[in-house]
Amino acid sequence: MSKHDSTTDDSTTAGPTPETTGKTGAIDINDLTKIYDPEGEHVVAVQDMDLSVGAEEFVALLGPSGCGKSTVLECIAGYLDPTDGEVLVDGNRVSKPDPKRGVVFQENRLFPWKTIKENVEFGPRMHDSIEEGRAESILDEMGLDGFEEAYPSGLSGGMQQRAELARLLANDPDIMLMDEPFSALDALTKEIMQKKLLEVWERDNRTVLFITHDVEEAILLADRVVVMTARPGQVKDVIDVDIERPRDPEVVTTDRFTELRERALSVIREEAERALEQEDGA
């Protein structure tokens, strides 16, 4: 059904490497544990988590807030060091941020002191590969032509998010790590952004790990939806989304979509109830 054929792998052996698949951007999370310990306040954000994301696969990470989704993403990005376990990308252990792994967050992290064009050209500039006109064409694709010389503060939230996506694409990463990138946008802008993202992904062959708490968004976008447990975060269930691509936002009305949504919701509901009980017990 799709070009992505990797499945979750419960063993801790190294995942597929570019040598075996010819594709780059495979993520392997092995026994990942992250414990925050500020002033003796022992918080286990993620515990013994295993997850494999195939090269060029689109995986959505779904779960209740505070379940450690963002922690997982920050470990993959190289912002956080795991307390235990490891994250492998194409077989190499992640130890620091890398331009091959681009990151987009809910709140935009455009550099406010640089113009939109300077922001988009920042990545290429870091490895001396600025191509004349490339920033303009990416901005054009994102519907931001005419805003090259504007500063981020002069743009609306939706435009800032598009500019951030443009900055990421200009850097041509193998992996796009996206942490609730559209959740602060209004419904219409969100739909446009989702469409844009699907377009770009279907064309460019990148791995996407997309964090969201929106079930419909997860199913609409992803090949697989990984549902996480409440803290400490672990993989609770993996749902294969066997809806044909290219998809557009109308698929939400199909029966198959409804089925998948119900299944995801029931897992989440179960998890939310368990989390509540946990809190009552504590």
Place this chain on the structure above:
Amino acid sequence: MSASTIDQIQRRFEGDTVPLPGKRVRQVLSIVLFFVLWAALVRFGILGFDKFVGPETTLVALVESLAGAPMTEGGETLYEHAAFSAYRVVVAVLIAMGIAIPLGLTIGTSRRWEDALFPALEVFRPVPPVAWVPIALLLMPTFRSGVIFVVFIGAFFPILVNTIEGVKTVEEEYVQAAASLGAESRDIFRHVIIPATLPSIITGVSLGVGLAWITVVAAEMIAGGVGIGYIIFQAYRLLQTEVVAVGMIAIGVLGYASAAAVHRTGHYLTRWEETE
């Protein structure tokens, strides 16, 4: 009462029927009021002001000074004194910026440098700049460089402290974003740390310039030889109170002009910041 009546009343108060003076008029009014108050204090000898000069005499002296008359017997003109004070402030602030900004960036980014340098600097920080005058006189017997040194001390600490504070409050998110785009630590310093710290540096410089004017007047009173602070104190000794007043006005104008210049430059350099 209906909403429209309330509207009408409001309009009558805000609008044409009761004309409130415009912004410019109010500003002029505030200055006029100040002169009236000053004249009254002198006329009626309130708070011992009868020993001081009134605005009318001062105005005459000011016009004469602006026309180029020497401030005291055979001395320099107002312009020369002002130029000396301004020169000291500008040179001292530039040296302070040249040292405090790089030092602040270093201390702010490196724990090791902070431990090595900051405690010593913290000991000197509470010492008022004017307390450095005796040392300045001992080490630099020519008055001019001595005053510059003292003014430098005055401008140095606000710039240093604000730069350090600025670096420490740079949001980690921007550093992470830059790293994820392939920036090395040198790039991060140049493209993230420095621009993100700029607003704090500008705050530090404008505080530094303000303190520099305070310090220059105080230092010149003690050891100036020339300059507005010197002439104010010299005129006091000669009981030329109108010259004292002219000197004070000159300092006010220069301080205001330099604050405005710093503000404008700062505003231009951080034009990317959100307005409103």
